[in-house]
Amino acid sequence: MLRRATLEALADDGAHQLVDLRGLVGDKPRGVHRIQSFGLSAVPPAGAHGIIADLGGRSDRAVLLGLEHADHRPRQTPPGGTVLYDAHGKALKFFPDGTEWDAGGKPVTISNAPKVTVKGNAEVVSSAADARFTRVRPHRIDLGVLSPDEEAPYRVMTEGGLSNVVWARVD
Numbered sequence: 001m002l003r004r005a006t007l008e009a010l011a012d013d014g015a016h017q018l019v020d021l022r023g024l025v026g027d028k029p030r031g032v033h034r035i036q037s038f039g040l041s042a043v044p045p046a047g048a049h050g051i052i053a054d055l056g057g058r059s060d061r062a063v064l065l066g067l068e069h070a071d072h073r074p075r076q077t078p079p080g081g082t083v084l085y086d087a088h089g090k091a092l093k094f095f096p097d098g099t100e101w102d103a104g105g106k107p108v109t110i111s112n113a114p115k116v117t118v119k120g121n122a123e124v125v126s127s128a129a130d131a132r133f134t135r136v137r138p139h140r141i142d143l144g145v146l147s148p149d150e151e152a153p154y155r156v157m158t159e160g161g162l163s164n165v166v167w168a169r170v171d
C-alpha cells in the first residue's frame with residue numbers, strides 16, 4: 001500500500017536514515033527506512049511530505065520515498081533545470097541558460113584542495129560585496145574597477161616597466 005506521510009522526526013546517525021512519520025488519522029509509522037539516491041544525502045525539515053510504501057503491514061518493513069517541504073522547495077525552475085537546495089536559502093541552480101550558486105548570505109569554504117582552478121571561457125570577474133571588481137580576460141587584467149564590465153584606465157608599473165596586461169583604477 002502506498003500513502004502520503006509527513007515527517008515528524010529523522011535519525012541520521014546510523015547506516016540508514018530512519019524516520020518517524022504521521023500518515024492518515026491515527027497512522028504514526030516509526031523507524032521507517034528512508035531511501036535516498038546514491039551521491040546525495042539530505043536531512044529534510046520536519047513537516048516535509050513523502051510517500052510511504054508499506055511492505056508487509058509493519059513500520060519496520062516500510063520504506064519512505066522522497067521528502068519535500070513546501071516552504072523550502074525552489075519555485076519557477078525552468079524545464080530541463082535542476083536545483084540542489086537546503087532549508088537555509090542556499091542553492092546550486094543548473095538552468096538551460098547558465099549555472100548559479102546562491103550561498104544564501106553564508107560563507108563558502110573550499111578545503112583540502114591542493115589547487116583550486118576557476119576557468120571562464122572568455123573572462124572571470126570577482127568581487128567582494130560588489131565594492132570593487134577584478135576582471136580577468138585573455139591578455140588583460142583590470143584591477144579595482146567599479147563594475148564587472150569596466151576597463152581600468154591606467155597601466156600598472158612593474159620593475160620591468162609599464163605592464164601591457166595589468167591595468168588598474170587608482171581612485
